[in-house]
Amino acid sequence: MDHVLITGGSRGIGAACVRAFAAQGDRVAFLYRRNDEAARRVAAETGAFAVRADLSNPLEAKRAVGEAEAALGGVDVLVNNAGISQIKLFTDLTDDDWRGMLATNLDGAFYVTREAVRGMIARHRGRVINIGSMWGKVGASCEVHYSAAKAGLRGLTMSLAKELGPSGITVNCVEAGVIETEMNAGLDAKTRAELADATPLCRLGTPEEVAAAVRFLASDAASFITGQCLGVDGGYAI
Numbered sequence: 563m564d565h566v567l568i569t570g571g572s573r574g575i576g577a578a579c580v581r582a583f584a585a586q587g588d589r590v591a592f593l594y595r596r597n598d599e600a601a602r603r604v605a606a607e608t609g610a611f612a613v614r615a616d617l618s619n620p621l622e623a624k625r626a627v628g629e630a631e632a633a634l635g636g637v638d639v640l641v642n643n644a645g646i647s648q649i650k651l652f653t654d655l656t657d658d659d660w661r662g663m664l665a666t667n668l669d670g671a672f673y674v675t676r677e678a679v680r681g682m683i684a685r686h687r688g689r690v691i692n693i694g695s696m697w698g699k700v701g702a703s704c705e706v707h708y709s710a711a712k713a714g715l716r717g718l719t720m721s722l723a724k725e726l727g728p729s730g731i732t733v734n735c736v737e738a739g740v741i742e743t744e745m746n747a748g749l750d751a752k753t754r755a756e757l758a759d760a761t762p763l764c765r766l767g768t769p770e771e772v773a774a775a776v777r778f779l780a781s782d783a784a785s786f787i788t789g790q791c792l793g794v795d796g797g798y799a800i
């Protein structure tokens with residue numbers, strides 16, 4: 563039984579990860595930013611421990627990780643899933659748009675990981691799994707700040723894998739494609755059809771399919787896999 567901490571766990575891919583780990587008997591805690599009702603539902607369904615925090619704030623991240631570690635008795639697996647998205651022309655991006663995107667999607671992962679790996683290093687074992695995006699690999703028009711943040715997660719993954727490997731910790735990234743989540747619920751039917759048509763498997767993915775890849779990377783079967791960016795995108799970013 564592992565002790566698993568998942569950020570952004572109240573909905574979408576994060577909630578699917580909470581359910582996947584809880585279903586196999588792991589002890590799970592998840593962090594969320596503001597949706598108390600959704601967090602209560604996931605916690606009630608899975609028995610997971612929920613902590614509300616704004617992970618773009620390093621002090622909040624430190625407090626939240628501390629609460630999760632106390633509830634779980636330590637963290638063996640960290641899943642950095644928390645993130646936001648925004649579609650906007652590059653020339654229309656404001657300083658707040660840019661800063662807010664990087665603060666949530668990249669800074670938050672850094673702050674949480676910095677706290678969580680201390681215990682992993684002491685125990686000489688652990689898994690860090692970042693939830694990236696295919697747009698971090700190939701770039702998305704009108705999502706420059708989102709793509710940049712997700713590209714940053716790629717670099718964080720590979721660099722940290724080298725640094726933490728001697729401590730028995732693997733670090734990997736799951737780069738999701740277009741997934742059926744609330745984040746993409748606002749896309750119109752035409753856009754969704756175009757995205758599905760551009761995907762070799764001719765459909766959008768599900769949160770459960772991403773969670774399955776995360777669970778694999780956290781398992782003993784993936785003990786010799788580190789520093790990798792695994793695309794769960796239906797072949798879109800080939």
